[in-house]
Each structure stands twice: as C-alpha cells, then as structure tokens.
Amino acid sequence: MSKAYIGFHVSLGKSIDSVFDTAQSMGCTTLQMFTRNPRGWKFKDLNESQVKSFREKREKSGFRFVVDHMPYLPNLASPVKSVMKKSREALVAEVERCERLGIDYLVVHLGSHMGKGIETGIRNVAEACNIALKRRGKTVILLENSAGQKNSVGSKFEELSRIIDKIRSRRVGVCLDTCHLLASGYDIRSENSVKETMKEFESKVGIERLLVLHMNDSKGDIGSNLDRHENLGKGKVGLEGFKAILRYNGIMDRPIILETPYRDMKTVKEDLETLRSILPKG
Ligand SMILES: [Zn+2]
Numbered sequence: 001m002s003k004a005y006i007g008f009h010v011s012l013g014k015s016i017d018s019v020f021d022t023a024q025s026m027g028c029t030t031l032q033m034f035t036r037n038p039r040g041w042k043f044k045d046l047n048e049s050q051v052k053s054f055r056e057k058r059e060k061s062g063f064r065f066v067v068d069h070m071p072y073l074p075n076l077a078s079p080v081k082s083v084m085k086k087s088r089e090a091l092v093a094e095v096e097r098c099e100r101l102g103i104d105y106l107v108v109h110l111g112s113h114m115g116k117g118i119e120t121g122i123r124n125v126a127e128a129c130n131i132a133l134k135r136r137g138k139t140v141i142l143l144e145n146s147a148g149q150k151n152s153v154g155s156k157f158e159e160l161s162r163i164i165d166k167i168r169s170r171r172v173g174v175c176l177d178t179c180h181l182l183a184s185g186y187d188i189r190s191e192n193s194v195k196e197t198m199k200e201f202e203s204k205v206g207i208e209r210l211l212v213l214h215m216n217d218s219k220g221d222i223g224s225n226l227d228r229h230e231n232l233g234k235g236k237v238g239l240e241g242f243k244a245i246l247r248y249n250g251i252m253d254r255p256i257i258l259e260t261p262y263r264d265m266k267t268v269k270e271d272l273e274t275l276r277s278i279l280p281k282g
Pocket residue numbers: 144177214259
C-alpha cells in the first residue's frame with residue numbers, strides 16, 4: 001500500500017511549489033498540476049528562483065512521479081493554421097517548462113479535427129509532438145484517451161497507436177482516463193470487461209506505453225461520449241470496475257491521479273478512503 005502512487009489534480013496556490021504542500025496535506029504520494037493558468041494563452045516565463053524552490057520541495061516530498069497537464073485552449077489536432085501554430089507553440093513551451101521543473105509526464109488532450117477527418121487529426125497531433133520533442137530531454141508526453149465527443153481524436157486505441165507510430169521519439173506514452181474509456185464505449189464495469197478492454201489495449205498499444213492512470217468515475221453511461229467526471233463509486237463505472245483495474249498487471253506501479261469533482265476536503269477524503277478500501281493488498 002505504501003508503495004502506491006496516489007494523487008489528485010491539485011490547483012496552483014500562491015507559488016508554483018505550493019502544490020507539494022497541498023498534495024501532502026491531502027495524504028497523497030504523487031500529484032498532477034498545471035504549471036500556469038490553464039484557461040488562457042498567455043503566461044509568464046518561470047524564473048530561476050521558482051525553478052529552484054520547486055525542485056527543492058519535490059526532493060523533500062520524495063514524490064517519485066510528478067505529472068503536468070496541458071492548458072485547455074490548445075487544440076493539437078486543429079486543421080486551422082493559426083490555431084495549429086498557437087497550439088504547437090504552447091506545447092513546445094509546456095515541454096520546456098516541464099524540463100526545467102523536472103516534471104516527468106505531460107498529459108495532453110488530443111483535441112478536435114473539427115470535421116476534417118480523423119486522418120488529419122492524427123497527423124496534426126503527431127506532428128505537434130514531433131516538434132515539441134525535437135530537443136533532448138526527459139519529460140514524456142502522454143496522449144490522453146478522449147471521451148469520444150464529436151470530431152475528437154484519440155477515443156479509440158487504434159488512434160492512440162497510430163499517433164505513437166508517427167512520433168519519432170521514445171518520449172511518448174499514454175494516459176488512460178477511466179471516465180473517458182467508459183464514455184467512449186469501452187466496458188470497464190466488471191472484472192471480465194476490464195480484462196477484455198485491457199487485452200485490446202495491450203494488443204493495439206502495449207501496456208508498457210500506459211504510464212499514468214486518470215481514475216475518475218463517470219456521470220455518463222457507457223458510449224455516452226460525455227466527459228463528466230464523478231466521485232469514485234458514485235458513477236457508471238462503479239467499484240467493481242475500479243477494483244479490477246487496480247489489479248491489472250502493472251497498474252499499481254503507475255501514478256494514479258484522481259480528477260473527481262471537488263466540493264470541499266470532505267469529497268477528497270471520501271474518494272481517498274474509497275480508493276484505499278479497494279487497493280490490492282501487499
Ligand atoms: Zn483525465
């Protein structure tokens with residue numbers, strides 16, 4: 001149990017290094033964060049003292065993994081030249097910020113092809129990653145599966161796999177979101193369905209590519225294409241599904257990040273208690 005890497009997406013406090021205090025006060029052993037305001041295009045560059053205190057706090061925390069999430073506005077699949085350009089610049093900048101802060105993983109949403117077709121979407125996302133990974137570094141880009149909203153890229157394992165094939169760097173992996181899995185039509189509600197779904201993931205993508213798990217229950221039912229997270233055990237995935245996922249080969253070696261609805265510390269505690277109650281023993 002003590003070895004489990006469990007964390008929430010924590011919001012930025014007054015300083016960028018405050019995420020470690022927040023995560024530790026919640027009883028977490030890893031965290032996901034934004035390195036800047038996720039709702040705008042503009043941001044300030046990091047200065048040396050921010051980088052230094054972030055690295056020091058991380059060292060003290062003993063966290064083996066730290067995960068960053070891309071801001072919301074970039075659309076890496078966009079066929080619109082101006083949006084494509086801005087989105088690629090945002091990705092390049094975010095990888096750079098992760099490198100400076102020593103962040104291990106950068107989770108990216110794959111965006112929307114806006115009706116231009118999945119081929120265009122796949123090509124654009126892969127090219128964006130190729131540009132961002134040109135420089136040497138350590139940060140790994142993780143493609144997050146989508147809930148399958150209209151024109152979205154990456155809701156199917158085949159699509160994730162085809163993007164990875166086009167990326168000329170080893171620094172790419174996958175972040176699976178359980179809410180998005182169910183919403184996009186993958187059954188994960190029972191032990192057998194988890195096995196089936198993960199077998200398909202293994203054959204199409206490979207379990208070694210799965211580096212972070214977003215563990216969220218889902219308000220929408222299977223195949224609903226709704227991206228609405230729910231607290232653990234209160235949605236359509238259910239505890240039996242989560243139990244089986246946690247027992248799947250190698251999952252417990254990965255950071256498990258909750259992005260469940262936050263009302264107050266009570267919901268945080270409840271989700272953590274629920275998660276602890278279904279963790280594999282030993
Ligand atoms: Zn997610």
